[in-house]
Amino acid sequence: MTTAKRPAFTAYTVTGDGSKAYWTRIGSAWLQNHSEGYNLDLQALPVNGRIILVPPKADEASDAGGAP
Numbered sequence: 001m002t003t004a005k006r007p008a009f010t011a012y013t014v015t016g017d018g019s020k021a022y023w024t025r026i027g028s029a030w031l032q033n034h035s036e037g038y039n040l041d042l043q044a045l046p047v048n049g050r051i052i053l054v055p056p057k058a059d060e061a062s063d064a065g066g067a068p
Helices: none
Strands: 009-015 022-031 038-042 051-054
Touching: 009 038, 022 051
Parallel strands: none
Antiparallel strands: 009 022, 009 051, 022 038
């Protein structure tokens, strides 16, 4: 993929809205080495078609649920 150790973004699928939203981590995105763009590595695809990319937290755990 790339030589970057930390992803530029973490990919989540989000179901629900507001305080009832549930965030599920589904992948990561890394800046490409030789062009303007990102490599997106997904372990799942949401059935509702909604993917949210957010910068990773410094202390990001590997849990699958909860808000980012």
